[in-house]
Amino acid sequence: MMHYPKPPEENLTTLVEFVLLGFADAPRLRWFLFGLFFAIYMIILLGNGTILIITKVDPNLHTPMYYFLGNFSFLEICYVSTTLPRMLLNLATQRRNISLVACAAQMCFVLILGATECFLLAVMAYDRHVAICQPLHYPLLMNPKVCTQLVTGSWISGIPFQIGQTIQIFSVTFCGSNQINHFFCDIPPILGLACGEILVNEMMVYLGAMLFLFVPFLLILVSYSKIISTILKLPSATSRAKAFSTCSSHLAVVGLFFGSSIITYLRPKSDHSAEMDKVFSLFYTILTPMFNPIIYTLRNKDVILALKKLFCK
Numbered sequence: 001m002m003h004y005p006k007p008p009e010e011n012l013t014t015l016v017e018f019v020l021l022g023f024a025d026a027p028r029l030r031w032f033l034f035g036l037f038f039a040i041y042m043i044i045l046l047g048n049g050t051i052l053i054i055t056k057v058d059p060n061l062h063t064p065m066y067y068f069l070g071n072f073s074f075l076e077i078c079y080v081s082t083t084l085p086r087m088l089l090n091l092a093t094q095r096r097n098i099s100l101v102a103c104a105a106q107m108c109f110v111l112i113l114g115a116t117e118c119f120l121l122a123v124m125a126y127d128r129h130v131a132i133c134q135p136l137h138y139p140l141l142m143n144p145k146v147c148t149q150l151v152t153g154s155w156i157s158g159i160p161f162q163i164g165q166t167i168q169i170f171s172v173t174f175c176g177s178n179q180i181n182h183f184f185c186d187i188p189p190i191l192g193l194a195c196g197e198i199l200v201n202e203m204m205v206y207l208g209a210m211l212f213l214f215v216p217f218l219l220i221l222v223s224y225s226k227i228i229s230t231i232l233k234l235p236s237a238t239s240r241a242k243a244f245s246t247c248s249s250h251l252a253v254v255g256l257f258f259g260s261s262i263i264t265y266l267r268p269k270s271d272h273s274a275e276m277d278k279v280f281s282l283f284y285t286i287l288t289p290m291f292n293p294i295i296y297t298l299r300n301k302d303v304i305l306a307l308k309k310l311f312c313k
């Protein structure tokens with residue numbers, strides 16, 4: 001019979017739950033933060049819900065661009081609903097415990113929907129690239145079948161990797177503290193609680209960030225640099241201005257989302273401070289979904305027209 005050495009008992013406590021501290025370090029701001037985030041959540045639901053409805057009901061908006069935008073708004077509603085309701089509940093009840101399973105499920109959904117968001121933003125950039133640089137081929141290249149495939153591909157291609165990533169992260173040993181100084185179960189704060197070897201996990205995080213953040217971001221930059229060089233060759237100043245205004249609003253969403261998430265996931269571990277992590281996460285989890293409908297509707301004549309039709313019937 002073989003005798004295996006027993007593991008040291010002291011440090012190994014079996015964790016069954018975490019504590020999501022959220023904004024516990026600012027107790028006096030509790031109801032202010034609750035009101036603020038509740039209002040933001042309502043704005044996100046209303047704004048993105050409105051885009052979703054008008055892109056479905058208005059026949060003038062039955063084009064690939066608005067099909068992608070409608071699906072993107074739907075995604076934003078799903079994405080923000082993985083973190084914000086839980087955060088509101090924590091603020092209101094001050095019961096901050098979260099089971100390991102719930103924490104893993106939250107992380108998994110955030111990662112999968114985050115990957116979808118990156119791919120959809122790349123698809124939307126590609127759509128504009130074809131529309132502006134190859135307008136004659138646009139109806140052929142962006143036919144309904146291709147559009148559906150691009151959207152479906154964006155939704156499902158992140159799933160296997162992100163499930164694997166979540167399982168890998170939750171199979172590390174946690175010891176000592178179970179307090180997560182963050183408002184949702186994101187990778188950096190959870191890995192911060194691990195003890196023992198996490199090199200494999202860190203490599204996975206980098207690989208994931210490369211595949212789902214860096215590659216789509218590069219594709220978007222390539223699409224937009226081609227778009228901008230085409231726009232600069234346009235003969236009339238008004239069409240140049242119109243094309244520029246559409247593109248700059250897309251680029252604003254892209255910059256906000258990719259900037260903050262690349263900083264979070266591609267930064268070396270030694271640079272992580274809990275407070276900065278919280279601030280950057282707010283950008284990609286909550287502020288992008290809020291600004292998206294504002295940016296797309298306030299600067300877009302077609303959308304404004306569709307809104308008028310919807311509400312002035």
Ligand SMILES: *[C@@H]1O[C@H](CO)[C@@H](O)[C@H](O)[C@H]1NC(C)=O
Binds near residue numbers: 152155
């Ligand atoms: C967005 O696309 C996905 C994948 O094709 C689909 O499951 C979902 O229902 C779509 N949502 C809307 C609102 O069109």
